[in-house]
Amino acid sequence: MLTKPDQWSPHATYQATRIFAANLNERMAQRYYASILLPIVHERFTEDKRLHPSLYMAVRKALFKPIAFFKGFLLPLASDEECTLKEALVVASVLQRCHLPPVPTAVTIVKLAQMPFSGPCSVLLRVLIDKKMALPLQAIDALVAYFHRFIKTHRKDEPLPVLWHQTLLSFCQRYKNDLTEVQVDLLLQVCSYHFHYMITPETRRELSAAARSRPSE
Incomplete structure (x- = not known):
C-alpha cells in the first residue's frame, strides 16, 4: 500500500505526511508534497467539494517543512488553473493558523505576486500579507x-x-x-x-x- 499512494485513505495520507515531514530533508519533502500530497488533496477536494479532516491535518503537518511546503505544495497549487477559490480558502485557513518563517514566506509572496491574477492566488497572497511579517x-x-x-x-x-x-x-x-x-x-x-x-x-x-x-x- 505504501507504494500505491493513489489508494491511500485520508488517514493513511495523514500518517505518511506526518512521518515524511518529520524525517525527510527539504528536497525530498518537496518531491513528496508535489507528487503525492498535492494531487491527493486536489483530487479528494474535487470529488467531495470539501477537505477530509485527516487531509486538512496532513496539510498542517506538511508545514513542518515550510520551504518544501511553499515550493512543493503552495506555489504549484496557486499556479494550477483547476484550483478553485474554495480550495484556496481551505489552504489559506491552514496558513492562518500556523507559524511561518519570515524569509521563505517573503520569497513566496514575491513569487505569488509575479503570477497571473487569479482568485486562488489572491486568497493566498492576502493571507500571507495578513501575517504582518516584517x-x-x-x-x-x-x-x-x-x-x-x-x-x-x-x-x-x-x-x-x-x-x-x-x-x-x-x-x-x-x-x-x-x-x-x-x-x-x-x-x-x-x-x-x-x-x-x-x-x-x-x-x-x-x-x-x-x-x-x-x-x-
Whole structure:
C-alpha cells in the first residue's frame, strides 16, 4: 500500500505526511508534497467539494517543512488553473493558523505576486500579507508592482473582484509605513484607476496616513 499512494485513505495520507515531514530533508519533502500530497488533496477536494479532516491535518503537518511546503505544495497549487477559490480558502485557513518563517514566506509572496491574477492566488497572497511579517524591500517592491500592473492589464471600466480590492487594502494597512513616497504615489494611481466605492476610500486613507507620517525634509 505504501507504494500505491493513489489508494491511500485520508488517514493513511495523514500518517505518511506526518512521518515524511518529520524525517525527510527539504528536497525530498518537496518531491513528496508535489507528487503525492498535492494531487491527493486536489483530487479528494474535487470529488467531495470539501477537505477530509485527516487531509486538512496532513496539510498542517506538511508545514513542518515550510520551504518544501511553499515550493512543493503552495506555489504549484496557486499556479494550477483547476484550483478553485474554495480550495484556496481551505489552504489559506491552514496558513492562518500556523507559524511561518519570515524569509521563505517573503520569497513566496514575491513569487505569488509575479503570477497571473487569479482568485486562488489572491486568497493566498492576502493571507500571507495578513501575517504582518516584517518584509524585505524586495517583497514590498514586488507587491507594489503587482497592484500597479493592473493599470496595464485591466481596463478602467473592467471591475476587479472585491477580493482584489481587499488584498490591496490589507497591504496598505499592514505595510504603509514601509512604503516610499514613490510607492505611495504608484498605489494612489491604482486607486484612481480601479475604484471600489466601499473599499478604495479606506485604502486612500491608509496611504494618506503614510504620507503624513513621514518627516518633512
